[in-house]
Amino acid sequence: MTPVDQITDTDFKKTPLEKALFQITECAVTTTSIEEYSKELHSIIKQLMYAKNFFVALYEQDQSLVNFVYIVDEYDTSISKEINTLSVEELRRTLTGYMLRTGKIQHLSKADVKRLGEKNVIDHVGTDSYDWLGVPLKYKDEVMGGMVIQSYREDISYGKHEEAILQFVARQIALVLKSKQSERALLDANLVLEQRVIERTQDLKRINSALSKEVKERKKSQEIQAALFQISELVSTTESLREFYHSVHQVIKRLMYAENEYIAILNEDGNKIDFAYFVDQHDEQPGPRDFSGNPNSGGFTEKVLATGNTFLYHRNDDYYGVVGSERCVSWLGVPLKDKHRVFGILAVQSYVDDVVYTRDDQVVLLTIGQQVANAILRKKDSDSLIQAHESLERRVKERTFELEKTIEKRKIVEKRLEFESLHDALTGLPNRLHLSNTLNELLQLEPSERKNPLALLFLDLDRFKIINDSLGHHVGDLFLIEVAKRLKSCLRSDDMVARLGGDEFCVLMPVMDDKNAAFKLSTRILAELKKPVEVANHSLITSASIGVRLAESHETSAETIMSDADAAMYQAKHQGKNRFCYFDANIKKLVTSRMKMERDLRQAVSEKQLFLVYQPIVNIRTNQIDGLEALVRWEHPENGLVSPAEFIPVAEETGLIVEIGEEVIRMACEALAEFKQESILKHLYVNVNVSSLQVLARTLDDHIRQNLLQMGLDSSSLNIEITESILIEDYKAAMSFVRELKSMGVQVYLDDFGTGYSSLSYLHKFPFDAIKLDRSFINALGESGQNRAIVESIGQLAHSLGINIVAEGLETKEQLEVIEQMNYDLIQGFYFAKPMKIQEVKAFVSQFEIDD
Structure with missing residues (x-):
C-alpha cells in the first residue's frame, strides 16, 4: 500500500x-x-x-x-x-x-x-x-x-x-x-436574567400596579414633550391668565378631543370654586359655587378637588355625579397641585358617542395637568411680582411702612433668584458657577490653612444620549434627577456634587485626609451607577467615565482644574468607559491631540476635504478590470494626507463614521454616474466598505436607495462590503440590513474572510454574493504547502456554494502564478495597481494588460 x-x-x-x-x-x-x-x-x-x-x-x-x-x-x-x-x-x-x-x-x-x-x-x-x-x-x-x-x-x-x-x-x-x-x-445568563426579571416584575406589580396599567404605551411622547414646552413658554408670552388658559386649551386640543374643557380654581380659603375658564357646547360658564371638601357632595369637579386624584367617567358607569343641562358621554378630570395641595382642576368632556376617554388619555392629561399647575403658579407669581412693583411705585409716596414691607418681599425674591443663579433648575444641585466659586475659594487658602490636597472628580454618563433620544427628554430629565440623588448618597459630609449641564457632573472633595479618598469615592460612584434606575416604568442602566484631578492650594485657577479633570475624563472614556482616570501631563497632550483630530475631522466633513481613491479588481480569466474598491482619504489643509488608520478610529469613537459613510456613498455614486458617460468605463462596478456603526444607525439602506435613484444608477453597479464584526455585534440588525440591500438589487460582499470567528457558518446563514479572502492568506502562500492547500480549498468551497471570491492583497508575480492555478477569477492588490484618483481610472483601464 x-x-x-x-x-x-x-x-x-x-x-x-x-x-x-x-x-x-x-x-x-x-x-x-x-x-x-x-x-x-x-x-x-x-x-x-x-x-x-x-x-x-x-x-x-x-x-x-x-x-x-x-x-x-x-x-x-x-x-x-x-x-x-x-x-x-x-x-x-x-x-x-x-x-x-x-x-x-x-x-x-x-x-x-x-x-x-x-x-x-x-x-x-x-x-x-x-x-x-x-x-x-x-x-x-x-x-x-x-x-x-x-x-x-x-x-x-x-x-x-x-x-x-x-x-x-x-x-x-x-x-x-x-x-x-x-x-x-448565554443560556445561563438568560436564566439568571429571567429570574431577576420575574422577581423585579413581582415587586413592580405590588408597588406600581395602578401606574403600570395607565402607562403601558407612550405613543404621544413627542407631542407631550412639545406641549409641555409650549405651556412653559406661555407663562412669558401671554399677557393675562384668560389668554393663558385659552392658549393651553388649544395645546390640549392637539393631543386629544377637547372641544369641551374647563379649568376651575379654589379660592385662598378653599371653600369656593371659581370656573376661571369654561368652554362647553351646551352650557354657559357657571358662577362660583361652594365647596365643602366632601367628595360625595356635588359633581365630578368636587370629587377630584376633594380626593386629589384623577377621575375618568363613562356614561355606562354606575355614577350620577353629572352637573349640567346635558349628560356627557365621557368625562376626564385631573387635579392641579402645588406640591401636595390641590388648588384646582383641569377637565375635558365629550357629548359624542364615539369619543370616549381612555387610560392613555388619563396619563396624557395628568402629565399636561402637572405642567399647567406649575405654569399657573409661575404665571400668578409673575403677575404678582409685576403688581407688587406697580403697587410699590404707586404707594411709595404714601406709606413708608408699606415700602419697607415691599422691599422685604423683593429681598426674598432676590434671594430666590440668587439661589437659582447658583443651582441647577432640574436637579437642585449647585451649578458650574457655584462650583467654580467654591473651588476658587479653596485654592486661595493659605498653605497653613489646609494641609492636604483637594480633589475634583469630573463625571460624564456613558449612555445618556441613547436614553434621551430613544425615550424622550421627559424620561431623560427624570433619569438625571435620580442620578443626582445617587451621587449625593455616595458623598462624605464635606463633599459637594454639582451639575454642569447635560449629563456632566462634578464632585468636589475639599478635604483629603486619606490619600486614597478620591479612589474610594470614584469606585463607590461607579458601583452605585451600575444599579438599574427605575424611571417612568423603564428600568435603565448606565455607567460613567470619571476624570480625577488632585490640587494644592494656590496651585492654579478653578477653570484649569476643571479643564484638567475634563481631559482625564475623556481619557477614561477613550480607554473603554465605566472607569476613572487620574490626570497627568501626558493625558493633557493625548486629549488635546485627540480633540484637535476630532475638530479637524468634523471640519473636514463639512468642508469636503475627504475624497475617494479606487483600487482595481481584476478578472484574470478575461484580462479585464471588472470593478473598483472605493477607499476614503483625507487631505488635511496643513498636514497633508492623513492615514485612515489615524482618523477612522476617531470617526468610529465620535460617531462621525455615520456621516462620513453617507458622504462616501454619495461620492461613489457620483463616480459611477461619471463612468456611465464613458463607454470604456460604464461596465465597472464600485465596492464600498461600511462599518458596524453605520449598520446599527439603521439609515444607511435608505441613503443608498436615495443616491441610486437620484443619480439614475443600476443597483447592480454598487456593491457593499461588510465584515464579520457587524454580524457578531448585532445579528438581527445585520440580517435586516443585508436583506434590504438584496431587495434593492445591491450585491453584498463579506470582507476579510478567514479572520473572524466562524466564517463558514456565516456563509450558510447570510445571502452573500461574494467573499473577499483576507490578504494574510495571500501573503502566506509561499510559506508552506499547507497555506496553499487552504487557499485552494476555500476557493473550491466558495464556487461550490455559488459565491464569487476575490483574492485580496496580491503583490508579486509569484503569487499571481500560484493563484492562476487555483479556482480564483477575481484578484485585487498592489501587483496590478495602488489606489488611484478618479482622474486616473480611465487611462489605467484603457491601457491595462496582465503581464505574461
Whole structure:
C-alpha cells in the first residue's frame, strides 16, 4: 500500500475534498453536541485519509480535567469504554498530554515516541503505533483540547497533506467549541436574567400596579414633550391668565378631543370654586359655587378637588355625579397641585358617542395637568411680582411702612433668584458657577490653612444620549434627577456634587485626609451607577467615565482644574468607559491631540476635504478590470494626507463614521454616474466598505436607495462590503440590513474572510454574493504547502456554494502564478495597481494588460 504522504493531488480528486469541507461546515450547524459533531467528523475524515484510530479530547481548564468525548481504537478497545475523563496531572506524561502542553501539532513516528521516552519527556502508555498525528484544538492562543489519528500498520503513515487537512479540521472544531461555550454562557445568563426579571416584575406589580396599567404605551411622547414646552413658554408670552388658559386649551386640543374643557380654581380659603375658564357646547360658564371638601357632595369637579386624584367617567358607569343641562358621554378630570395641595382642576368632556376617554388619555392629561399647575403658579407669581412693583411705585409716596414691607418681599425674591443663579433648575444641585466659586475659594487658602490636597472628580454618563433620544427628554430629565440623588448618597459630609449641564457632573472633595479618598469615592460612584434606575416604568442602566484631578492650594485657577479633570475624563472614556482616570501631563497632550483630530475631522466633513481613491479588481480569466474598491482619504489643509488608520478610529469613537459613510456613498455614486458617460468605463462596478456603526444607525439602506435613484444608477453597479464584526455585534440588525440591500438589487460582499470567528457558518446563514479572502492568506502562500492547500480549498468551497471570491492583497508575480492555478477569477492588490484618483481610472483601464 502507498504511504499516505506519497499521495499526489491527481491521486486525490477535488470532488471528495470539496464535499468533505462542505460536510464539515454543515455538521457544525446540524449537530447538537460535541460528541455527535466528533462522530460526524470521524466519518468525514475517514473519507480523506486513513483514520481508523481516532479520538477527540477536550481540556476543561476550570476543573483541570481532559474529557475524551470520542474514542475509536482498534487495539486499545477498553479505553473507549473505561476512560472518559482524566486529570491534567494523570495525562501530563502521555503523548496527548505532551501535545496539549506544547500547544503545537505533534507528528511522531514509532522512533520519535521512543526517543521522547528515553529523554524522560513521556511515559509509555497503551499499544505502540507506527505513526501518531495529534493536532491541538486552539481558539486564538487558548488550547481547548486535541484531536488525534494513529496508525498501527507499518505500511500506512501520514504526510504534510494529512497534517494540513487535520489542522484545518481542528480549527473548525475549536470554532464550534467556542460557539457552544458562548451558547451555554448565554443560556445561563438568560436564566439568571429571567429570574431577576420575574422577581423585579413581582415587586413592580405590588408597588406600581395602578401606574403600570395607565402607562403601558407612550405613543404621544413627542407631542407631550412639545406641549409641555409650549405651556412653559406661555407663562412669558401671554399677557393675562384668560389668554393663558385659552392658549393651553388649544395645546390640549392637539393631543386629544377637547372641544369641551374647563379649568376651575379654589379660592385662598378653599371653600369656593371659581370656573376661571369654561368652554362647553351646551352650557354657559357657571358662577362660583361652594365647596365643602366632601367628595360625595356635588359633581365630578368636587370629587377630584376633594380626593386629589384623577377621575375618568363613562356614561355606562354606575355614577350620577353629572352637573349640567346635558349628560356627557365621557368625562376626564385631573387635579392641579402645588406640591401636595390641590388648588384646582383641569377637565375635558365629550357629548359624542364615539369619543370616549381612555387610560392613555388619563396619563396624557395628568402629565399636561402637572405642567399647567406649575405654569399657573409661575404665571400668578409673575403677575404678582409685576403688581407688587406697580403697587410699590404707586404707594411709595404714601406709606413708608408699606415700602419697607415691599422691599422685604423683593429681598426674598432676590434671594430666590440668587439661589437659582447658583443651582441647577432640574436637579437642585449647585451649578458650574457655584462650583467654580467654591473651588476658587479653596485654592486661595493659605498653605497653613489646609494641609492636604483637594480633589475634583469630573463625571460624564456613558449612555445618556441613547436614553434621551430613544425615550424622550421627559424620561431623560427624570433619569438625571435620580442620578443626582445617587451621587449625593455616595458623598462624605464635606463633599459637594454639582451639575454642569447635560449629563456632566462634578464632585468636589475639599478635604483629603486619606490619600486614597478620591479612589474610594470614584469606585463607590461607579458601583452605585451600575444599579438599574427605575424611571417612568423603564428600568435603565448606565455607567460613567470619571476624570480625577488632585490640587494644592494656590496651585492654579478653578477653570484649569476643571479643564484638567475634563481631559482625564475623556481619557477614561477613550480607554473603554465605566472607569476613572487620574490626570497627568501626558493625558493633557493625548486629549488635546485627540480633540484637535476630532475638530479637524468634523471640519473636514463639512468642508469636503475627504475624497475617494479606487483600487482595481481584476478578472484574470478575461484580462479585464471588472470593478473598483472605493477607499476614503483625507487631505488635511496643513498636514497633508492623513492615514485612515489615524482618523477612522476617531470617526468610529465620535460617531462621525455615520456621516462620513453617507458622504462616501454619495461620492461613489457620483463616480459611477461619471463612468456611465464613458463607454470604456460604464461596465465597472464600485465596492464600498461600511462599518458596524453605520449598520446599527439603521439609515444607511435608505441613503443608498436615495443616491441610486437620484443619480439614475443600476443597483447592480454598487456593491457593499461588510465584515464579520457587524454580524457578531448585532445579528438581527445585520440580517435586516443585508436583506434590504438584496431587495434593492445591491450585491453584498463579506470582507476579510478567514479572520473572524466562524466564517463558514456565516456563509450558510447570510445571502452573500461574494467573499473577499483576507490578504494574510495571500501573503502566506509561499510559506508552506499547507497555506496553499487552504487557499485552494476555500476557493473550491466558495464556487461550490455559488459565491464569487476575490483574492485580496496580491503583490508579486509569484503569487499571481500560484493563484492562476487555483479556482480564483477575481484578484485585487498592489501587483496590478495602488489606489488611484478618479482622474486616473480611465487611462489605467484603457491601457491595462496582465503581464505574461
